[in-house]
Amino acid sequence: MIYALQDRNIEKRFILINYMAVYEVGKLDDNVIEAINLTKKYGSFTALSDLNLNLSGSKCVGFLGPNGAGKTTTLKIFTDLIRPSSGQAIINGINVQQNKKKALSDCSALIETPEIYPSMTVREALSLVAELRGVPRSERSSQIEEVVAEVKMTDWLDKSVGKFSKGMKQRVNIASTLIGNPSIILLDEPTSGLDPRGMAEVRDIVKSLKKKDRLIFMSSHLLNEVADVCDEVAMIDHGKLLAYGPLEEITDKFSTVDDSAEAQFSRAIDESINSQISRIDGIVSVEKLDSRTVKIKYTGGLKSQEYILATLAGMQIGLVGFKSSSTRLEDTYLNLIKETL
Amino acid sequence: MIDMETMNVDINQEKKIPGSIDQLFIITKFEILNYFRSRRFLILLIIGLIIDLLLTGIIGYYRPQSFLSSSLSFYSGWVGQSITFIIILSAIFFGGDSISGEFQNKTGFFIASRPIRRSSIYIGKWIASFIASFLIIIIFLAITIANGVYYFGASIPYELWESLAFSILYLAAVLGFAFFFSSLFKSSAYSIIITVILFLFAFNLIQLLISSLVGIEPWFIITYASGIISNIFTVPFPAHVVTTVTHLGHGRTLTTTTYNATISEGLIIMAGYFIISTILGLFIFEKREFN
């Protein structure tokens, strides 16, 4: 019966409720990635400087920073591809440098764009991963078919990887991180090298991964990608962590601009209505874009946005559209990066 | 309802990573699959078969006395030189880029970032190269023996099996050394070229120079040890040191010394190469960074 439960989350909770006494709660629950004073030097150049970061739970954390910020360096240390000059990388309580195999037992990673032996088929490459991860023989082929379907490569399952485009290879690589259903997934710029449609598809895949009980740590140099996919953001530049927290919190803290939104009305907006709007709590300024559209700047984040929208609708002045166009994350990003220059 | 026992098993098995030895053989299996797919195995097998066919044709047509005087000289002539050549080609084909290629082609990233020890990758690949080379040697020998049986009947001299045993140790040593060299380089082309130069020219040249000119026994050269593979067919076994004095006229002489590794010496050199290069190779691969 337990096998029929697809969602691990349900499974875990179920077990927790029924057999609290038998299973150690902490062991079953938390997904934790921890960097302690992590530093990486190449000669006199410091690629990563004293990184401290503690990520836990099930969510997607974006690792945002421009090219050369130290994102790949960090993720390579977490997968033991390179070693830190000092500090520790810890996954689920286990030091990666001391016991890589155990630390990565419930964690998978996609770092840059690995190559697969060109003569191997997608099925073979994924079988290799499934065997290494100890996926039981009886589940291997169904699991491989499942992850391949997830990255929309089913038609290529028995084709050799050698002739694939970069985007197709990247899909196979993403599929390989899903084998064994690990609870922690590290993704290093998973959309790099893909065309716009491929990027959108990979983002959708990452979003769908969040539904299961997983901690995803995804690096990106694309602001909109992190805003679109992630719940939290860790910003890095020049090897230094600049900020970490929920997207909202970070923007509230570091943005110097107000939120803005465009409100559209079915009727023309006259001066008196305009001034009524500007008196709503939280609104900083109202600018008329044309007779039926105004641009509103406001403070107070989502809560304020909710209140303003409700008030505008309640005013019965013909509100037909409300599009928030926050540039605050971008502003935060630029502000923080400026500071390290 | 839900069986407690079943659940226990299920939860524990869910993220159970196989042991390092099991993982090592998984690597071996897929590496061999890759040899077959990439035609490396096929090309080397064809080279072995070409040597076999040439010898079959030449001996059948010309009936040279040097081969057909006795079954011992037959196997000596056939196996003596060609088997070490096949072993060296194996090292070039399977060992040359074994580790460097993983870095250069970025294929190493696909495996190394998973829950597996690096030593399992290294040893797994080494075993794959050993099995593939061994298969080729066995096929080569099968044709040799078929010819031998045709000329001399089913009595195969004991020395052939000894020579085969030495060859297997030599194969282990040569592959171990090639893997070690491969782990030093980031470019597969470099590591292949260096393997070729070392085994096909450099070792033989150094061996010749220091033994005949300097008069030192080249006990530290692996190709020197491989002499036992062909010398075992010479009865009695060749003398350890052979000094040849050549008269140049006017009372002047040139003394050259040739060394033949004794069997125990040859085995120790091979084992030494295998053990030391494997330890060094593992150590370097363990320390290297995937950049």
Ligand SMILES: Nc1ncnc2c1ncn2[C@@H]1O[C@H](COP(=O)(O)OP(=O)(O)O)[C@@H](O)[C@H]1O
């Ligand atoms: N092997 C290396 N030797 C020297 N410098 C390196 C090496 N690898 C990375 N770097 C440097 O470290 C910095 C961080 O690199 P990286 O982590 O790859 O950045 P990101 O992934 O954020 O773009 C860069 O300035 C890069 O040039």
Ligand SMILES: [Mg+2]
């Ligand atoms: Mg990078």
